[in-house]
Amino acid sequence: MSGSLTLSSRSTRSRRRRRRETWRWVAIAVISMVFLFPLLWMFLASFKTSLDITDPGAMFSFSPTLKNFENVFTQQDFGPFIWNSFVVGAVSTLVSLVIAVPAAYAMTRFTMNRSAGMLLVARIIPGVSLLVPWYFVFSKMGVVGGYLPLIVSHMFVALPLIAWIMLSFFEGIPVDLEEAGRVDGLTPIGVFLRIALPLSVPGIATASILAFIFSWNNFLFALVLSGEATRTLPVAIFNFIAYSSIDWGGLMAASVVITFPVMVMALFTQKYIVSGLTAGATKG
Incomplete structure (x- = not known):
């Protein structure tokens, strides 16, 4: 009887640990997305035209261009x-x-x-x-x-x-x-x-x-x-x-x-x- 109680308590602790670990990774993922999303948006926008940047529907579906970087290193020097x-x-x-x-x-x-x-x-x-x-x-x-x-x-x-x-x-x-x-x-x-x-x-x-x-x-x-x-x-x-x-x-x-x-x-x-x-x- 005492052995089964011990196994049950261990199983309960194991489930709690897994649950805490899962929530920890979820929190890390959410915080990472909050901080990394502006950088991702900036990186993607650097390959878009001005029209695509102002179009919410062109967040990920757009034709990439290098004209912005050409402008940075040629026109703006x-x-x-x-x-x-x-x-x-x-x-x-x-x-x-x-x-x-x-x-x-x-x-x-x-x-x-x-x-x-x-x-x-x-x-x-x-x-x-x-x-x-x-x-x-x-x-x-x-x-x-x-x-x-x-x-x-x-x-x-x-x-x-x-x-x-x-x-x-x-x-x-x-x-x-x-x-x-x-x-x-x-x-x-x-x-x-x-x-x-x-x-x-x-x-x-x-x-x-x-x-x-x-x-x-x-x-x-x-x-x-x-x-x-x-x-x-x-x-x-x-x-x-x-x-x-x-x-x-x-x-x-x-x-x-x-x-x-x-x-x-x-x-x-x-x-x-x-x-x-x-x-x-x-x-x-």
């Missing part, structure tokens, strides 16, 4: 805009790494709590509140429209972001390893370069990816501080918006061009992004 976005993103990320990584290491090892708090304040301050002062200063310097204002403004977000991520990584490195390096004759700088820095490569990769993605997608800073020769992709997309009409096909094709590199980067580096964002979450 998006090549220089892609290069500008890459230059601004790469340089601002690289310079921020050179400054933020040693700063994060120093704040971790010398317990600079106030400096770490200032980093948090810098992340809280909205960048839009500094656009007018930035424009005033850069216009007085005569550099508005060049690469320098864009790089500096993007560093305002990238630098504290990188430093904040690296704080958690350096806190996770055992101090015993660095003490062993000092015993072997390494200077503090040598300990940082030969021990701490190699061990923090996953954190550096995470911070670099997130900083570059922010710079690639940034619109507001480039709208105000860029010029005709330094216009980046998010600003160049306005070329498809006229006073009386919108080229929806070209707009969607340009959106695909902007989104695709970032999506590919995120897919191939998601392991580093997750590990960077969760570093130090279980410490203590």
Whole structure:
């Protein structure tokens, strides 16, 4: 009798587990559809004519065309805009790494709590509140429209972001390893370069990816501080918006061009992004 009751309870628990698993996958599918449907619509619309885009019945049944992408790369000449976005993103990320990584290491090892708090304040301050002062200063310097204002403004977000991520990584490195390096004759700088820095490569990769993605997608800073020769992709997309009409096909094709590199980067580096964002979450 007791054996049959045990089998019955196990069967009940098994059914409950299967039911929970089924509902979990249903929830994942629904949430994925909600987030992925706009991307799917954008991708399909990039191969449609303007007439097909505005026709609800032509959601999936349409004759694909490459004229929108031809418009993006020939008539609108998006090549220089892609290069500008890459230059601004790469340089601002690289310079921020050179400054933020040693700063994060120093704040971790010398317990600079106030400096770490200032980093948090810098992340809280909205960048839009500094656009007018930035424009005033850069216009007085005569550099508005060049690469320098864009790089500096993007560093305002990238630098504290990188430093904040690296704080958690350096806190996770055992101090015993660095003490062993000092015993072997390494200077503090040598300990940082030969021990701490190699061990923090996953954190550096995470911070670099997130900083570059922010710079690639940034619109507001480039709208105000860029010029005709330094216009980046998010600003160049306005070329498809006229006073009386919108080229929806070209707009969607340009959106695909902007989104695709970032999506590919995120897919191939998601392991580093997750590990960077969760570093130090279980410490203590």
